[in-house]
Amino acid sequence: xxxxxxxxxxxxxxxxxxxxxxxxxxxxxxxxxxxxxxxxxxxxxxxxxxxxxxxxxxxxxxxxxxxxxxxxxxxxxxxxxxxxxxxxxxxxxxxxxxxxxxxxxxxxxxxxxxxxxxxxxxxxxxxxxxxxxxxxxxxxxxxxxxxxxxxxxxxxxxxxxxxxxxxxxxxxxxxxxxxxxxxxxxxxxxxxxxxxxxxxxxxxxxxxxxxxxxxxxxxxxxxxxxxxxxxxxxxxxxxxxxxxxxxxxxxxxxxxxxxxxxxxxxxxxxxxxxxx
Amino acid sequence: xxxxxxxxxxxxxxxxxxxxxxxxxxxxxxxxxxxxxxxxxxxxxxxxxxxxxxxxxxxxxxxxxxxxxxxxxxxxxxxxxxxxxxxxxxxxxxxxxxxxxxxxxxxxxxxxxxxxxxxxxxxxxxxxxxxxxxxxxxxxxxxxxxxxxxxxxxxxxxxxxxxxxxxxxxxxxxxxxxxxxxxxxxxxxxxxxxxxxxxxxxxxxxxxxxxxxxxxxxxxxxxxxxxxxxxxxxxxxxxxxxxxxxxxxxxxxxxxxxxxxxxxxxxxxxxxxxxxxxxxxxxxxxxxxxxxxxxxxxxxxxxxxxxxxxxxxxxxxxxxxx
Numbered sequence: 384x385x386x387x388x389x390x391x392x393x394x395x396x397x398x399x400x401x402x403x404x405x406x407x408x409x410x411x412x413x414x415x416x417x418x419x420x421x422x423x424x425x426x427x428x429x430x431x432x433x434x435x436x437x438x439x440x441x442x443x444x445x446x447x448x449x450x451x452x453x454x455x456x457x458x459x460x461x462x463x464x465x466x467x468x469x470x471x472x473x474x475x476x477x478x479x480x481x482x483x484x485x486x487x488x489x490x491x492x493x494x495x496x497x498x499x500x501x502x503x504x505x506x507x508x509x510x511x512x513x514x515x516x517x518x519x520x521x522x523x524x525x526x527x528x529x530x531x532x533x534x535x536x537x538x539x540x541x542x543x544x545x546x547x548x549x550x551x552x553x554x555x556x557x558x559x560x561x562x563x564x565x566x567x568x569x570x571x572x573x574x575x576x577x578x579x580x581x582x583x584x585x586x587x588x589x590x591x592x593x594x595x596x597x598x599x600x601x602x603x604x605x606x607x608x609x610x611x612x613x614x615x616x617x618x619x620x621x622x623x624x625x626x627x628x629x630x631x632x633x634x635x636x637x638x639x640x641x642x643x644x645x646x647x648x649x650x651x652x653x654x655x656x657x658x659x
Numbered sequence: 660x661x662x663x664x665x666x667x668x669x670x671x672x673x674x675x676x677x678x679x680x681x682x683x684x685x686x687x688x689x690x691x692x693x694x695x696x697x698x699x700x701x702x703x704x705x706x707x708x709x710x711x712x713x714x715x716x717x718x719x720x721x722x723x724x725x726x727x728x729x730x731x732x733x734x735x736x737x738x739x740x741x742x743x744x745x746x747x748x749x750x751x752x753x754x755x756x757x758x759x760x761x762x763x764x765x766x767x768x769x770x771x772x773x774x775x776x777x778x779x780x781x782x783x784x785x786x787x788x789x790x791x792x793x794x795x796x797x798x799x800x801x802x803x804x805x806x807x808x809x810x811x812x813x814x815x816x817x818x819x820x821x822x823x824x825x826x827x828x829x830x831x832x833x834x835x836x837x838x839x840x841x842x843x844x845x846x847x848x849x850x851x852x853x854x855x856x857x858x859x860x861x862x863x864x865x866x867x868x869x870x871x872x873x874x875x876x877x878x879x880x881x882x883x884x885x886x887x888x889x890x891x892x893x894x895x896x897x898x899x900x901x902x903x904x905x906x907x908x909x910x911x912x913x914x915x916x917x918x919x920x921x922x923x924x925x926x927x928x929x930x931x932x933x934x935x936x937x938x939x940x941x942x943x944x945x946x947x948x949x950x951x952x953x954x955x956x957x958x959x960x961x962x963x964x965x966x967x968x969x970x971x972x973x974x975x976x977x978x979x980x981x
Contacts, residue, residue: 487716550757556712557751557832558771558822559744572761 391648397641404454405461412451413439417606420446425624440630444616449627452608453634459609460590460638463524467589468582470528475535476571476578482536483543484566493540500533506595513601523602527589534581542574576653583646587639594635610635661728662687663862664709664830668722671704671713671886677935678704679719680886684864686830686879691856691863693873693894695909696883699932702866705883706832709864710749711739727829745775748823752835754815758807765803768822775826790821794851813844820852827859834866849876870913874898879967882906885935885943892968900979902962902970904948907979942972950974 409416426442427433428449440449482493512526546552547570555569594611596602598618603609605616610631617627662685671679679701686692694702707713709724711731724731726747734742743749751757759767768790769783778786784803791799794817807815816836823831833852837845853876856863867873873880877894882905890903901907911926919925930947942948945955954973963969964976 485715550751550753551759553707553712554749554751554757554819555759557710557743557749559740559742559775561740569759569761573759575761 388648388652390644391652394641394644394646394648397637398645401457401461401638401641405458408454409451409458412448412454413437414448414451416447416451416455416608418447422446425620425627427624428626428630431626441626443613443627444620449630452613453610453630456608456610456613456631457634457638459520459603459607460593460635463520463527463593463603463609464586464590464642466524467528467531467593468586470524471530471532471585471589472535472578472582474529475532475581476539478532479536479539479541480543480566480570480574483540484547484570486544490540493536497533497536500530503530505530505592509592509596510599510601513596518596518601518604520603520607523593523596527592531585531589531592534585535578538577538581539574542577543570546570546573576649579653580646580650583642583649587642587646590635590642591639663727664864665723665725666705666709666721667724669705669708669724670718670720671701671708672718673714675936677937677939678886679708680935682881682883682886682888684881684888684891686862686864688829688862689856689860690878691853691865691876692879692881693877694864694866694881694883695868695870695873697868697932700883701886702883703834706749706834706864706866709830709832710743710747712743741775744771744823744828745826746828747830747832748826748828749832750816750819750823750834750836752838754812754819754839757819758815760807762806763803764805764807764810764818768803768818768825771822771825786825787821790825791818794818794821794824794855795847796821812840813848816840816844816848817851820848820855824855824859828861830862830864831856832864832866835868836865837872838867838869845872852876870909882909885932887943887971889944889972890968890970892964892970893966896965896968900964902964902968902974902976902979903944903972904950904974905944906970908947950978 420442423442423446424444426435426438428441429436429439438448438450440453443449443452478493478496482490508530509526513522516522552565552569555565560569593602593609594614597609597611598615600615602611605612613631614628617631621628664686666682666684668681668683669679670677670681682705684692684694684705694705696702704713708719708721709731713719721732726742731739758764765784765787768787769780772778772783772786773780787803788799791802796802796814796817802810802818810818836852837848840848849872852863855861865876873894880892880894880897881888882890882903884905890897890901890906897906901910908928912928914925928947933943933946935943941956942959945951948955952973959971960973961969961971962976
């Protein structure tokens, strides 16, 4: 393995671990993440003085086990990351491929819509929507998903144009392929590797955005333990009990870093393969 | 005998540019018709128009493009889709990009048969192997599972040819099929095309800029210049007695090993191809022609020089002897 593959391996490790935790973690959580125990509030993690092996990462302000909440939070963060990326990926790729494939007026419309989207301040609109319809997991996913598609659109438009100029697309026409078949069967598989990279970037952004919304109290409603919400709940105590903010903060940092490393690694790997 | 493919008075334009200005080409069954010309003379778009694969927003018109008595220009898209790849096959210039990198050779080849002939997967694979074997691909069973980047250029071009021939088309359009290949591979591919043509009774419309290839394979030749056919003749007649100054210039610019000495200037035609826009009059070659005269700016007469030999120039058929 060359040194260039190290980020990819590390990203794969982190994201893979986070996925495993998100899927299976809650079944192995040491405690019920919602069970309050007011007699044991703010128990520090096991390695700090006053910590207890019963709560490895300590407890929060309501005496809930921090590790169990962190594990369930991983599931929520990953769920939001994946579903928003699927949603925005479908929207953005559809628009981008149509624009890139048909060109002309269709392309002009697509680029206009993309420009409109870019003119919208993300957080502000997300805040407004959540404020108006109330917050729930579905609202957060829909809001972020409907706002994050522009990167997919721009990239898929550009690479679709490139791919469409290649001979194998003409060859597919010459072999008697229909238009849907050319777009779905010939163009899409050849732009997929670009979209995978965009997906990782957008996933990291979506997770951070959710954390930001939750931090502002407009994301996932409590008592669901989103990492952003955990940070928000801990912010009043950050000078007295720093670990309550450090634990979810580090988790968020590591996951986003891992996703970005994975994205960079995939870009290099797939880029190298297509250049050959 | 009426020809398999007859193009009559084809015009193609992109914006103000007139790429093709009224060409007539007829390809008979079992015949190889070569369309020769410099890049940008309109030979490739003419071929694409037969498949009705011109880029969107291209202006084109033709009195008729008839294939086996059917007017292609009036078919709807669905009928056209049925024709493409089934009765008319096409091979492209760039073997490096004309196979889809996302699929195996096998899935690209069998796809055609399965769509047009409704062949089963196993049957299509069997036919694909037989065809790969026919075009001289070694270990054809293994190739089916490989991806295009695992094959060499010559091998890819063979795969392209095999794919185009799978449905046993009546007409094969080959757009510079050997330009991107080594000279030795070029010869092999040409020989292969010729033998398959004999075997399957194919009509071939071969597009090339290489007169060496024309001399080897053509039955009839159309020389294109700036969107018009300037000379059309049987290959024998064209090479024996080319009448149009442009054809003569092309022939003179082929370096012949042994005849060209080191350091000597190669034959060339001075100037560049003019950009033809609406309202252009006269002979497009006149600015580069040694025999240009004032009347070349007017209407160009079409002249005959023997059986099936036509050319567009003011010079009389006998001028080359003089």
